[in-house]
Amino acid sequence: MTAAPETPRARRAVRDVVFVDGARTPFGKAKPDGLYAETRADDLIVKVVRELLRRHPELPPERIDEVAIAATTQQGDQGLTLGRTVGMLAGLPQSVPGYAIDRMCAGAMTAATTTAAGIAMGAADVVIAGGVEHMGRHPMGFDADVNPRFVAEKLVDPQALNMGVTAENLHDKFPHLTKERADRFAVESQAKYAKALANGNIDPDLVPIAIRSSEQGWGLATTDELPRPETTFESIQGLKTPFRPGGRVTPATSSPLTDGATGAILAAGDVAAELGLPARMRMVSYGFAGVPPEIMGYGPVPSTDKALKTAGLTIDDIGLFELNEAFAVQVLSFLDHYGIADDDPRVNQYGGAIAMGHPLASSGVRLMTQLARQFEQHPEVRYGLTAMCVGLGQGGSVIWENPHHADYSGHTDEEN
């Protein structure tokens, strides 16, 4: 019998899981005049999957053990068991299974963590995880048949189903997170995105998408449609507060309604080594947690605590943050909780969803793909965090280790 350790010991995965690569479509405006107004949702994710395979000819498609694709509204062109249909439409062998997954905004994140758990368990070697949301065709909550008990038993504040209202609630709860701080954060998000774009940090992850318009003919989407690089603090002061009269949340401090898809390849560390797949990040731990739905934006705090605990790390160990910007105030509430400055350079180096958009179930993998690039650029950083809030009161967090770091713990048996 050995003595119990004084601090909780980090629980190692049965097998290491690495993030091989990620890609996404350019994000489009979820409006009738948006990039993808006449493009199918499933076609978006299919093209992402095909691009991932094209970028990795060293990966024999028959070695893929699972295709998990998330969407919040699983009907129409986002229905019919996406993971399976996407695999077939992408030309994967019929032997490759797949499934659809939903945790609202954290869909793709959950696709990644769930399949990663399968890898760690030994049930899969290589997986594709991703998400798609064509909010133009599938507005959030559209056609949902909400159980009347939610209202009758006051299980949730009816207003909690309106995400903008939950953001206003966070301003109420944390009065020091002012509209001005939120506005400044939003302006900075746009500026960081513009800089990242200029520096070539955005384009490499994008998959060009052929788009059809019955009015204009075929075109090609190669860039995000939503960013407003011209945004200044002054230019957004006059904006309306659509969620509450005299409120603080404006379109400028909210992520816009977005169409887009993301996908990633994850693999067991050993298998990545065997196949010659790059290991751009090692998954250290993840956690999901619930919060009251009316302050759903606060969700990443408890989920991050959970992931940190599992990893045996503290927030100070995290050198890079990729936080989904559903609303500026919601990110601020997270930073505020951990004592991180609003403009901390470790946070959202390429800007965030306020600039590029938030196609609900897709966003989680975008965070990962961007963190992987930042790891390459910052070998001095050992750990990074991807985190996001989830409608109806949840948070999701994944902690990653940087293989470029000098003290990298490794992901193969030999190294261990």
Add this chain to the structure above:
Amino acid sequence: MPDTPTPSAPTERVTHSLVRDVRMPGDAGILALVTLDNGLDHTKPNTLGPAGMAELKAALEVVRSRAEAGEIAAVGVTGKPYFVAAGADLKHITSVHGHDDAVELGRAGHAAYTILGDLRAATGVPTFAFVNGLALGGGLEVALNCDYRTVASDAAALGLPETGIGLVPGWGGAYLVPRLVGVEKAVEVILTRPAANKPYKPAEALKIGLVDELFEAADFLEQSIIWAAKVVTGEIEVPRRELDPQPVWDGVVAATKAQLDTLVGASRPAPHRALELIAAARNATKADAFAAEDQALADLIMSDEMRASIYAFNLVGGGKKPQGAPDPKLAHPVTRVGVVGAGLMAAQMAFLFAQRLGVPVVMRDLDQERVDKGLDFVRETAEKLAGRGRLAPDAAARIVASVSGTTEIGEFASCDFVIEAVTEVMGLKKKVFAELEGIISPEAILATNTSALSVSEMAADLAHPERVVGIHFFNPVAQMPLVEVINAEHTSDEALATAFAVTKKLRKTAIMSADRPGFIVNRLLLLVMGQVVDAIEGGTPVEVADRALAPLGLPMPIFELTDLVGPAVAQHVLTSLRENLGDRIPASRGLAKIVEDGTRVVLDAPAKGLPKPVDPAIQEYFGPARPGEPGVLDADGVLDSVLTALTTEIGLMLDEGVVPGPQQIDLAMILGAGWGFHTGGITPYLDRTGYSEKVLGRRFLPDGVANVPA
């Protein structure tokens, strides 16, 4: 002043040219992407009429000026989903009134397409076609005029079918194809494939060089644009073949000419004109070659052969909806099929029923040996098709498993559809039906595959004659696209509807015929045979008679046809027709003796693809030839007698109400006898050669329907 359209001008379904700038990856610059789109769904393919062509030209002129101004780095052309274009607007082509207008039609296409062909030389900006779907005729030529081409793996078909409908590829195809893929393949593209009605699949098009790259459909346009960007930046170079040496060119042209002279002869001009253009393509300037295309196209547009071809083309397209068929809802469900007999015809039908209806099929014959032979045929056919990859192994296994054989007629008890294919003897067939009636349910449909006997008589003594319908298949059953559905005296709408429903599932074109001797195809085909043999009996040499119908351009000489059908069958049907229709159907003692002796009537073909000539030795069956003697027909005389007899007979058939109109006769002869589009089936030919007026005092079809109107 507002435009007043000419009253006869058909309304054009305009294919628009939508232009959109695309930023090419890899900093390759702007691609001006032209999408051809008629704004309609996938059931209405893009076609190219004058307004659409003018729009394309206007769009490309803007593109050209932008190229000159250095604003764009490449031009792309693609189509709406699943289609580049199905070709020129045929409605417009057949409404062209004068030669000048016809020349203008060709020039208008060249004026638009040449912008794509000349842009790189003038401005350095290359042009690309992204063939994302069906590209036929003018739809492929727009791509051929571009500098580079990609094709999607799911593009339904690529080809230049023009010579098959009496035209030439006159928007650059005749000049560009031989230079692009070589003269030998060009002959295949422009002549052989259209004759076989077999356009190219994307992989085939890639293989012969009609296109430069093939990309999978899932992200075809994305990959095509990325590829185009690499071509623009020089990362990818596309090799082009040298022109074939003059002797090779001349040799291929000469060999093709010899073959055309034999197979096509003077029956229609289009293939010859196309070959002339190919011959000149090697050394002509592009301008001269395109001018020659304009002239050839115009001459052909103003030809009766071309107008008849379009009439025929439309008939075949419209044939999917049978004339006079009752409400399909009246059809009985067919869940188990019985085939009486297990001979070759029966086994072929059993296979097809099992394959296409997906129901159990039981074949019955008198002894086990014959039953086994029929089952062997089904199994061997399934294995053969599976072995060639034409049938999935599971589907082959399903067909074999679903066809059973028996000697017990009682096995038909649970069949709701029974078709007989026993020997063509009325007494036998009546006995079979009578026996069946005691076994099957009163609602079950009884069908007969008779080719010459009266279906009404066959049914006459039954308790339920209304359930009897004729379904006449042609041999070989799998390949022949036609069936004649025979509406006998007592046939009910339910039985007819069931016959049409079944034949539709069998993927056949069904034509309804009244229960008259020989129905449609055999009545006319055997009449022609009988007429030719009668001339021989009258002293015309067999070799003269054999080739006498060459001006019609039939698929084969008359004795090769006799050989294919079998002289015994021909003699049998001929005799039966004569018994029912009278002396105008000739009798031939010579043919009877040939059948008796089992003599083969033809020699082997001198080369593959050439016709089998009559064996001169069979002359002795008819007595000595007496060419030149009074009353002995020469080739023209034989042709005249055949055309006269055909006109008379068709006139009678229409009077008898065998079919509602000449269109059904034409469709039947095209699909059942393989008669050429250029004859329009047959009645347009009889109209344009004056036979209908001369013999009947009236035309079959109104002037202009299948000819150039006066």
